[in-house]
Amino acid sequence: MGTGFANSKIESERVSDKFPVGMKILLVDDDVTCLTVVKRMLLICQYDVTVCAEATSALSLLRENKSAFDLIISDVHMPDMDGFRLLELVGLEMDLPVIMMSSDTRFDVVMKGVSHGACDFLSKPVRMEELQNIWQHVVRRKWFENKEIERSGSVEESEHNRHIIDDSEYTSTVNDGPDSSWKYQKKKRDSKEDDDTELDSVDPTSSKKPRVVWSVELHQQFVNAVNQLGIDKAVPKRILELMNVPGLTRENVASHLQKFRLYLKRLSGVAQQQNSFSNTLCGASSNAKLGQLGRLDFQTMAVSGQISPQTLAALQDELLGRPSRSLTMPSMNQPVVQQALVQGNSCVSFERGITFGQPLLKGQELSSFPVWSSNNLGVVGSSNNLGGLDASQNSNMLMAMLPLPQPQPHSRTISSESNHAINVQPSCLVAPTKPSDNFQVAVNPMLNHDSVAVPTQSSGSYQAGNAIAPMTQDSVVVPQSSTSMKMEKNDVKNLRSTILPSQSYTSISLGNNPGLVNYGSVTIPCQQANKSQSDKTFLMNHNSLVVPSQSSSTLKTQRDVLVNHNSTRNKDSTHFNYIRLPTKSNVVTSSMAQILDGDFHNLATAGYLAPETNTSDILLSTGSNTSWQLASSKGIIGQSNVHDFCNVQATDTMSVILSDKGEGKNLGFVGKGTCLPSRFAVDDIESPTNELTNGITYTGDDAYFLNQDVYGALQSGPCATTSYK
Amino acid sequence: MEIGKLQRRYLDFTSTLFHEGFLDNQFTQLQQLQDESSPEFVLEVVTLFFEDSEKLLDELSRTLDQQAVDFKKVDAHVHQLKGSSASIGAQRVKNVCVAFRNFCEEMNQEGCLRCLRQVRNEYFLVKNKLETLFALEQQIVAAGGSVPMMW
Numbered sequence: 030m031g032t033g034f035a036n037s038k039i040e041s042e043r044v045s046d047k048f049p050v051g052m053k054i055l056l057v058d059d060d061v062t063c064l065t066v067v068k069r070m071l072l073i074c075q076y077d078v079t080v081c082a083e084a085t086s087a088l089s090l091l092r093e094n095k096s097a098f099d100l101i102i103s104d105v106h107m108p109d110m111d112g113f114r115l116l117e118l119v120g121l122e123m124d125l126p127v128i129m130m131s132s133d134t135r136f137d138v139v140m141k142g143v144s145h146g147a148c149d150f151l152s153k154p155v156r157m158e159e160l161q162n163i164w165q166h167v168v169r170r171k172w173f174e175n176k177e178i179e180r181s182g183s184v185e186e187s188e189h190n191r192h193i194i195d196d197s198e199y200t201s202t203v204n205d206g207p208d209s210s211w212k213y214q215k216k217k218r219d220s221k222e223d224d225d226t227e228l229d230s231v232d233p234t235s236s237k238k239p240r241v242v243w244s245v246e247l248h249q250q251f252v253n254a255v256n257q258l259g260i261d262k263a264v265p266k267r268i269l270e271l272m273n274v275p276g277l278t279r280e281n282v283a284s285h286l287q288k289f290r291l292y293l294k295r296l297s298g299v300a301q302q303q304n305s306f307s308n309t310l311c312g313a314s315s316n317a318k319l320g321q322l323g324r325l326d327f328q329t330m331a332v333s334g335q336i337s338p339q340t341l342a343a344l345q346d347e348l349l350g351r352p353s354r355s356l357t358m359p360s361m362n363q364p365v366v367q368q369a370l371v372q373g374n375s376c377v378s379f380e381r382g383i384t385f386g387q388p389l390l391k392g393q394e395l396s397s398f399p400v401w402s403s404n405n406l407g408v409v410g411s412s413n414n415l416g417g418l419d420a421s422q423n424s425n426m427l428m429a430m431l432p433l434p435q436p437q438p439h440s441r442t443i444s445s446e447s448n449h450a451i452n453v454q455p456s457c458l459v460a461p462t463k464p465s466d467n468f469q470v471a472v473n474p475m476l477n478h479d480s481v482a483v484p485t486q487s488s489g490s491y492q493a494g495n496a497i498a499p500m501t502q503d504s505v506v507v508p509q510s511s512t513s514m515k516m517e518k519n520d521v522k523n524l525r526s527t528i529l530p531s532q533s534y535t536s537i538s539l540g541n542n543p544g545l546v547n548y549g550s551v552t553i554p555c556q557q558a559n560k561s562q563s564d565k566t567f568l569m570n571h572n573s574l575v576v577p578s579q580s581s582s583t584l585k586t587q588r589d590v591l592v593n594h595n596s597t598r599n600k601d602s603t604h605f606n607y608i609r610l611p612t613k614s615n616v617v618t619s620s621m622a623q624i625l626d627g628d629f630h631n632l633a634t635a636g637y638l639a640p641e642t643n644t645s646d647i648l649l650s651t652g653s654n655t656s657w658q659l660a661s662s663k664g665i666i667g668q669s670n671v672h673d674f675c676n677v678q679a680t681d682t683m684s685v686i687l688s689d690k691g692e693g694k695n696l697g698f699v700g701k702g703t704c705l706p707s708r709f710a711v712d713d714i715e716s717p718t719n720e721l722t723n724g725i726t727y728t729g730d731d732a733y734f735l736n737q738d739v740y741g742a743l744q745s746g747p748c749a750t751t752s753y754k
Numbered sequence: 755m756e757i758g759k760l761q762r763r764y765l766d767f768t769s770t771l772f773h774e775g776f777l778d779n780q781f782t783q784l785q786q787l788q789d790e791s792s793p794e795f796v797l798e799v800v801t802l803f804f805e806d807s808e809k810l811l812d813e814l815s816r817t818l819d820q821q822a823v824d825f826k827k828v829d830a831h832v833h834q835l836k837g838s839s840a841s842i843g844a845q846r847v848k849n850v851c852v853a854f855r856n857f858c859e860e861m862n863q864e865g866c867l868r869c870l871r872q873v874r875n876e877y878f879l880v881k882n883k884l885e886t887l888f889a890l891e892q893q894i895v896a897a898g899g900s901v902p903m904m905w
Contacts, residue, residue: 062803062838069787069795106833132837154780154840157787 049164050075053097057087057115058104058130063153067102067130070157076164084110088118095123099167102151105131105138113145120146126166130155177283180264241281250274251285260293757899764890765902771887772904776880781843785903800884803842807877810835814870818863828866829858835873846876 054076058064064080071078079098081087084107091098101119105112116127129142132153142150148166151159243251254271255263265283272282755763771777788795810831817828836851850873857865891901 060806060834060838060841062799062806063841065799065802066784066787066841069792069799073787104837106830106837108830132840133833153837154783154843156780156783 049167051077052164052167053077053079053099054163055079055081055087055090055098055101056103057081057084057101057107057112059083059107059109060104063104063155067155067160070155070160073157074160083107084112084115088115091119091123091125095125098125100163101125101127102163103127103129105129105133105142113141116142116145116147126170128163128166177265180266241277241285243285247272247274247277248285251282251289255286255289755893755897757894757897760890760894760897761899761902764887764894765904767887767890768904771883775845776883778843778845780840782904784842797888799842800888803838803844804881806838807835807847811870811874811877814873818866818870823861823863823866825858825861825866829855832858844877844880847873847880850876 054071056064056068056071056078057080058067059082061082064082068078068080079090081090084103087101087103088110091101103112103115107115112129112131116129119125119127126148127146128149128151129147130151130153131138134150134152139150148170149163241247250272251268254268257271258264258267263286265279265286268286269277269279269282784796784799814828814831814835817824817831832851832854836848836855839845839847839851850869854866854869854873857869894901
């Protein structure tokens, strides 16, 4: 073993037959005692060791010559620079494997290591046995890299490497003590192994990679390409070819793909849980009351109370809860919008990078849905709750788009005709549109990023059971004139938005679909929905819920709530969200009332402005820790009298910002830590090469990247303006 | 004293240190890392530990003495002390550090001060013991014998 490995190294000869002998390690720790001990141990293991007592000098050493080292071992707590920061920088710039060490082995600390991309975590005092097997991290990385090369064409090498790998044992570091083999590290490894794509998209010896900003359009192209190839067959090289974007490198695509896949996986986990929920939806007059889930910070506002409490709860749980799941909100009490935007714009940065930006529909134009792309809202890693828990940090996936009535995906803008003009970028599932009587998307395939687009021309009933929709990332779009669209769980729970444009659906019940419970926005435009009950649609979180209904006789969007975060923060919280509920028609059933009328104010402590206009651009922001409910009664969204509202517990203060109607912009916000201006703009988000879960946001500096990549972007512009007929 | 006796005394003393919790298995690991290529390894590391710890203890005293205690700083120092004591196997010192950190989190100045006193005591105790141990080793070597190891 070793030859194949050695070939890819610059100094191959000396390593070749004796690997791991001579493997070059850079050891960084401000504690001299520990430094001495570990160095000695490494020398005995026959590694080549360089020590540094300062992170900054380690970094400059690395920058001078990346190929000088194979592996880095670093302490977590250092005075000049946080170990995680170093970890991140190394991952970004040099893409070398990094092992963290600390005497502090609390869950959140270790989790933070995982989320920042560490390949292992050793607890101090470090033992010899643990160090003996660390070479596996180097090999593994090389192997996957070679595998990537293979995909591009050279089979022999990878086979050779695979052979090498097979020979070696993939065990995590051995130790009898309480540490290093972390289960999830292993799981992560396993999942990486399962994952066909390479893990490291960059050759460690390559030069510094330029940052790529994954804008909405870019991501869209990416998703298109992936869909075209098929999620399993999508390899960076081909994706790159399909995308045909000048300046984009295969490595950029590869790392983006890696994140995407992780995100998908995560979503599917979430989705599965979702599926277990009952699909009652529609019809069910669920009470908006969402039990307060301990963890949920916000609750989806069930528009029409369609959502049954359980579902809602489940949804919420799902959305919010699951710390491990990420994507959704941070754990309890965490304000949804965690970190306010970096720039002070409205950006909501979550812990988990959920961000959505949603365009709001213009009141007037119903037809278009706001297409919003969910961007990760600043998911800022590490903070809150669970330092380590932020499982999903980035990953926002593309926004879901609503398909137009026609099966073809449309561009984001919504055509005036149809309500939705949203392109569905389904990665997974797209429901064919046709006059099916009922379209059932049970488990939405789109768990992952894709949006479940279920265009049905005239489906009798569209049932997006269990969240088809974009459970995560994408939006579930159920367009058309389905008579009834039931998005049960689907909702885009995550980031995405569920858009349910239905031309004339009689009823859209976004069942518990939390619509977008997370980040996305849910817009339910219904032209003439007889009753669109978006119960809960959405957007609990970040996104805005737009529920325009043209002429629904009853527009029960109950909760269109968009509780989103985006928006500028007022004092400390972000607020925003606006929900536009343009409803011309009388619809607005009581539940909606408020929203429609736009005079709801947000209960949040942040205070919100009640929209004056009737058309209401309503921004609902959830206040921090307060639950506010959309009162069904006239537009008062207030704490009191909210009947079947879901309680939206705003995490953090959110202020509601009402946008004036005239603005044709959707409020979308693009997550990304950097603020989301009220109009939503797509921020460029740098997508770090780190994993998704990296939720660190740094401002400035090369390490800056907003919470996770922002996939999808809000579409600025006239999107989703629906025209009311 | 003849070598055999010296060696026995050494072994007894070492064994007591372990039983009384002054040292733990990590110290044994250190001893195992010592060999002909690095014959003074343990002494070197322990000396580093002494220097580092004394600096930390002074810093801790200073920081806790202020009107407005910066608990984060205190915590950082304690964390460091914990790490280094763990690295050489100074178990009792490390254990006090654990309790110390809890008080830091609670921002309990009184508790911190108590822990500081305690950690100082433990530190000087273990320092004393280790110095004795090294002296015994030197005696054996001076008498022409070799230092017996516990494992």
